Amino acid sequence: MAKIAFDQLRFVVCDDNAHMRRILRTMLRAFGSREIYEAEEGASGLEAVEAYQPDILITDVKMPIFDGIELTRMIRNPDGFSQAYLPIIVLSAYSEKSQVIAARDAGATDFMCKPVSATTLYNRIQNIIEHPRPYIRTSTYFGPDRRRQEGAFSGDDKRIEPSEQYTTVPD
Amino acid sequence: MSQPQNTQVNWPEYRLIEVENTLGAKALRPGNQRAALADATKKADRAVNKLSVQFPAWMQGESDRLSNIRLEMAQNGYTAERLDQLFTCAHDIKGQASTYGYPVAGIIGKLLADLIENAPAGIKIPLAVIDQHVDTIRAIIRQDLKGDGNAQTNNIIEGLRVLDHTTLKKLHANAPTLAAAE
Numbered sequence: 242m243a244k245i246a247f248d249q250l251r252f253v254v255c256d257d258n259a260h261m262r263r264i265l266r267t268m269l270r271a272f273g274s275r276e277i278y279e280a281e282e283g284a285s286g287l288e289a290v291e292a293y294q295p296d297i298l299i300t301d302v303k304m305p306i307f308d309g310i311e312l313t314r315m316i317r318n319p320d321g322f323s324q325a326y327l328p329i330i331v332l333s334a335y336s337e338k339s340q341v342i343a344a345r346d347a348g349a350t351d352f353m354c355k356p357v358s359a360t361t362l363y364n365r366i367q368n369i370i371e372h373p374r375p376y377i378r379t380s381t382y383f384g385p386d387r388r389r390q391e392g393a394f395s396g397d398d399k400r401i402e403p404s405e406q407y408t409t410v411p412d
Numbered sequence: 413m414s415q416p417q418n419t420q421v422n423w424p425e426y427r428l429i430e431v432e433n434t435l436g437a438k439a440l441r442p443g444n445q446r447a448a449l450a451d452a453t454k455k456a457d458r459a460v461n462k463l464s465v466q467f468p469a470w471m472q473g474e475s476d477r478l479s480n481i482r483l484e485m486a487q488n489g490y491t492a493e494r495l496d497q498l499f500t501c502a503h504d505i506k507g508q509a510s511t512y513g514y515p516v517a518g519i520i521g522k523l524l525a526d527l528i529e530n531a532p533a534g535i536k537i538p539l540a541v542i543d544q545h546v547d548t549i550r551a552i553i554r555q556d557l558k559g560d561g562n563a564q565t566n567n568i569i570e571g572l573r574v575l576d577h578t579t580l581k582k583l584h585a586n587a588p589t590l591a592a593a594e
């Protein structure tokens with residue numbers, strides 16, 4: 242069991258909508274974070290990541306110039322970008338599976354659907370910090386391992402043969 | 413975030429890179445996780461609640477933006493750029509209206525965004541159909557209709573769904589002819 246010292250974490254929040262940035266900033270500040278930098282589209286998001294070296298980037302998908310998926314792809318460049326291992330939470334009003342897959346295939350660490358709640362945001366950040374996934378590098382992909390590592394299953398193991406699972410009571 | 417020290421496992425087709433948990437070392441502290449979550453989210457909800465006095469004005473701003481783009485399309489031409497602006501605005505409303513306390517407006521924003529996204533490329537969506545979505549969102553904000561709505565709003569949503577379905581069906585059926593005529 243552990244808690245997060247948010248005052249040790251630096252965030253960049255990238256969203257073209259000023260109100261959404263304000264809501265995210267309000268939540269992160271309430272969690273205890275003091276260093277939150279903002280960008281309003283993909284290009285300035287990339288600059289902010291380079292300039293502020295955040296611990297976590299939270300980015301919207303639909304933005305002018307280049308979107309959150311392209312921003313993620315640009316960051317996941319281990320040979321050309323110093324922050325290639327940066328945890329990235331992609332935030333979007335798109336909840337369609339295709340968008341989640343697009344974000345995942347670009348190298349996003351996690352995906353959140355709008356409207357965003359404080360509990361979901363906290364849980365996503367906690368999961369990123371407590372359970373970082375290994376990275377995979379192939380000729381076509383660089384980013385966190387796309388196979389989710391689930392926790393140990395706590396229910397009955399159905400694969401156990403019935404004879405192993407139950408004690409036979411003699412007549 | 414500094415570059416972590418990594419252990420690499422190499423296979424012919426890919427490399428598995430075990431990343432050192434620098435964030436964990438930096439920000440994880442012993443403590444009760446459940447209590448920390450409850451405390452943090454309670455503070456965040458309280459802070460967002462304080463902000464919520466501004467939500468009606470923010471929602472009004474989004475509604476005005478949508479209305480202005482619609483007006484631009486009607487007066488100065490239906491262009492791909494304006495349609496994209498309209499989509500972005502509808503998409504923003506879809507994502508934010510629930511947070512602002514207007515989930516019904518969010519549903520209609522989603523309907524409008526879906527209509528634009530699913531219409532065949534290069535074919536104009538009738539402005540009258542777009543107008544119905546924009547006017548409904550404006551009416552919701554004007555009447556300050558917060559919460560999950562009622563039987564009347566459910567009927568309006570259902571009516572718009574049917575309208576969108578019929579419109580898309582017609583647009584797709586006519587798409588090859590109209591595209592050739594353009």
